[in-house]
Amino acid sequence: MTQLARANIAEIEPYIPGKPIDEVAREFGLKGGIIKLASNENPLGPSPLAVKALENGINNLNLYPDDSCYYLARALAAKLGISSQELILGNGSVEILDFIAKAFINHGDEAVMSDYTFVMYKIITAIAGGIRKAIPLKDFRNNLDAMADAITNRTKVIFIANPNNPTGTINTAEEVKRFMARVPDNVLVVFDEAYREYVLNPDFPDTLQYLKDGRNVIILRTFSKIYGLAGLRLGYGIAKTGLISALRKVHLPFSINCSAQTAGLAALGDVKHIEKSVETNEKGRDFLCRQFDKIGLSYVPTAANFIFTLPMAKSRGKLPMDATKFSDGLLKQGIIVRYLPEQDYHGVRITIGTKSQNQKLIKALKKTLPH
Ligand SMILES: Cc1ncc(COP(=O)(O)O)c(C=O)c1O
Numbered sequence: 166m167t168q169l170a171r172a173n174i175a176e177i178e179p180y181i182p183g184k185p186i187d188e189v190a191r192e193f194g195l196k197g198g199i200i201k202l203a204s205n206e207n208p209l210g211p212s213p214l215a216v217k218a219l220e221n222g223i224n225n226l227n228l229y230p231d232d233s234c235y236y237l238a239r240a241l242a243a244k245l246g247i248s249s250q251e252l253i254l255g256n257g258s259v260e261i262l263d264f265i266a267k268a269f270i271n272h273g274d275e276a277v278m279s280d281y282t283f284v285m286y287k288i289i290t291a292i293a294g295g296i297r298k299a300i301p302l303k304d305f306r307n308n309l310d311a312m313a314d315a316i317t318n319r320t321k322v323i324f325i326a327n328p329n330n331p332t333g334t335i336n337t338a339e340e341v342k343r344f345m346a347r348v349p350d351n352v353l354v355v356f357d358e359a360y361r362e363y364v365l366n367p368d369f370p371d372t373l374q375y376l377k378d379g380r381n382v383i384i385l386r387t388f389s390k391i392y393g394l395a396g397l398r399l400g401y402g403i404a405k406t407g408l409i410s411a412l413r414k415v416h417l418p419f420s421i422n423c424s425a426q427t428a429g430l431a432a433l434g435d436v437k438h439i440e441k442s443v444e445t446n447e448k449g450r451d452f453l454c455r456q457f458d459k460i461g462l463s464y465v466p467t468a469a470n471f472i473f474t475l476p477m478a479k480s481r482g483k484l485p486m487d488a489t490k491f492s493d494g495l496l497k498q499g500i501i502v503r504y505l506p507e508q509d510y511h512g513v514r515i516t517i518g519t520k521s522q523n524q525k526l527i528k529a530l531k532k533t534l535p536h
Contacts, residue, residue, distance in 0.1 A: 182204065184496075184501050189496065201501045202518050203503045206390070215435065219427055250406045251404060252401060274321035275296045276298065279326075280299035280508065286326075300312050322354075328364060331503070337368040341372070355382070360391075385403075394432060450472070457472075474514075
């Protein structure tokens with residue numbers, strides 16, 4: 166059967182998601198109290214306003230959703246100061262990545278990306294038959310100068326996760342400006358800003374400015390992270406109308422369901438929930454970093470809602486230790502984190518949780534360290 170698949174499909178390593186709570190409960194015979202810190206979801210849960218709107222909208226499930234997402238698109242466009250025609254919604258921002266591959270990447274086109282970043286860039290490029298050009302991170306950050314150096318006349322697209330997943334680092338406005346000055350007009354730049362709402366660093370770029378300048382950029386954002394709606398699947402892309410109309414041509418009808426539209430609209434206006442989420446994340450980050458420092462666990466300073474820890478790095482105290490043992494040790498105690506090995510990268514990504522989740526993590530972590 167696999168022989169029937171296109172050659173480039175056979176070579177793809179499928180996406181591996183963070184383990185669901187129920188699966189860990191089954192696997193380890195755990196009864197409850199499992200904490201998922203594996204997929205950078207909002208530990209505070211969904212916006213209460215979104216939950217309320219969902220309850221009120223439940224009676225319309227017999228009808229197809231509005232394929233244009235009229236009300237949600239209008240509200241989002243107003244919030245962003247753009248037109249609805251510069252916006253496309255998707256079943257999660259990964260669906261828009263899929264649209265990008267379908268609409269823009271020809272067989273043999275080059276796609277430039279960091280060698281350690283959101284794995285879907287690699288997968289969608291391979292599905293389209295594109296050629297991945299992987300640029301090593303520099304100090305765990307996207308090396309934009311090297312990415313610009315890598316552009317050839319076969320380059321079609323450049324993917325930049327900012328903040329980068331899984332390292333949590335950002336590229337500054339100045340770096341992006343310097344990079345954009347070197348990108349020719351026949352190359353599309355995708356800024357994936359799934360975690361941008363968590364970033365408080367004033368040097369973070371306002372990439373909408375490149376849209377206003379008429380550049381070929383697509384900015385991706387999502388309701389899965391700070392808005393707490395990962396389970397409903399809702400993301401969006403921002404770009405000039407010409408690019409958006411190409412993306413719309415490859416979209417399948419009704420991929421954004423009624424509940425996602427209703428909840429998304431309500432969550433968008435829930436400023437209180439967003440502020441509380443940022444504050445919880447800040448406090449959690451400070452707490453975890455202090456604890457990691459005490460334990461002697463190395464980590465990469467983060468701008469996002471997760472921390473890339475390095476159990477195998479030269480360290481103090483009872484560390485270093487093997488990263489698989491580190492993450493499995495936590496898993497057995499009901500704490501799900503992500504070990505994401507690739508080439509020379511051996512870090513474990515841990516989502517910042519609530520105060521009590523973070524405390525439990527530290528307790529479990531101390532038990533996991535070699536005695
Ligand atoms: C950088 C990045 N982009 C996109 C996504 C996908 O988000 P969505 O749930 O909107 O598909 C993720 C999810 O982890 C991510 O880390």
